[in-house]
Amino acid sequence: xxxxxxxxxxxxxxxxxxxxxxxxxxxxxxxxxxxxxxxxxxxxxxxxxxxxxxxxxxxxxxxxxxxxxxxxxxxxxxxxxxxxxxxxxxxxxxxxxxxxxxxxxxxxxxxxxxx
Amino acid sequence: xxxxxxxxxxxxxxxxxxxxxxxxxxxxxxxxxxxxxxxxxxxxxxxxxxxxxxxxxxxxxxxxxxxxxxxxxxxxxxxxxxxxxxxxxxxxxxxxxxxxxxxxxxxxxxxxxx
Numbered sequence: 001x002x003x004x005x006x007x008x009x010x011x012x013x014x015x016x017x018x019x020x021x022x023x024x025x026x027x028x029x030x031x032x033x034x035x036x037x038x039x040x041x042x043x044x045x046x047x048x049x050x051x052x053x054x055x056x057x058x059x060x061x062x063x064x065x066x067x068x069x070x071x072x073x074x075x076x077x078x079x080x081x082x083x084x085x086x087x088x089x090x091x092x093x094x095x096x097x098x099x100x101x102x103x104x105x106x107x108x109x110x111x112x113x114x115x
Numbered sequence: 116x117x118x119x120x121x122x123x124x125x126x127x128x129x130x131x132x133x134x135x136x137x138x139x140x141x142x143x144x145x146x147x148x149x150x151x152x153x154x155x156x157x158x159x160x161x162x163x164x165x166x167x168x169x170x171x172x173x174x175x176x177x178x179x180x181x182x183x184x185x186x187x188x189x190x191x192x193x194x195x196x197x198x199x200x201x202x203x204x205x206x207x208x209x210x211x212x213x214x215x216x217x218x219x220x221x222x223x224x225x226x227x228x229x
Binding site: 009032034036041042043044045046049051090102103105106107108 | 121156215217
């Protein structure tokens with residue numbers, strides 16, 4: 001089965017410290033991977049995606065993610081967290097063997113950045 | 116939230132009523148999608164459409180219906196057959212035809228059954 005796991009329901013970090021939000025995937029073949037962020041009662045905002053090439057992907061708002069094929073992971077990172085980064089983060093995967101543009105989402109990780 | 120609008124923002128429904136959620140996009144995207152979001156469950160695909168006058172069921176289509184008469188519009192009807200319709204509903208759109216295409220989301224509609 002194709003799936004995405006976000007093992008942490010919540011991540012707490014102090015402002016100014018580095019943050020990591022974890023994501024692992026299980027799909028057939030090479031996946032396309034995405035990160036989205038959701039603020040309360042809002043839609044999802046696209047942060048970044050991995051298609052091919054460099055394993056380190058840079059995205060919006062200073063976020064980056066590292067694709068690790070051997071560990072089937074795509075962790076989201078930021079060198080210095082801001083209080084305004086507090087939100088719900090979703091990892092998603094698009095398996096290449098599907099006939100349409102389906103995205104499989106993880107259950108989300110809530111990030112809380114304390115002042 | 117870009118060029119995707121959803122209305123209304125909040126919707127209350129009585130048991131046994133059908134309700135229709137609106138989704139409009141001005142991004143000139145061919146593909147449109149409806150997702151349902153429940154706490155702790157991530158997003159689940161209800162229906163999607165890759166072209167006008169064509170749509171396909173997603174993972175949880177039972178109790179829902181859609182139409183795609185215009186490229187810009189993809190309304191979702193939540194019927195009385197949907198057993199547990201209270202949820203946050205998200206519409207998305209993307210270019211079609213490319214595996215790398217990103218889906219962009221609207222602001223969502225929160226439906227509550229009274």
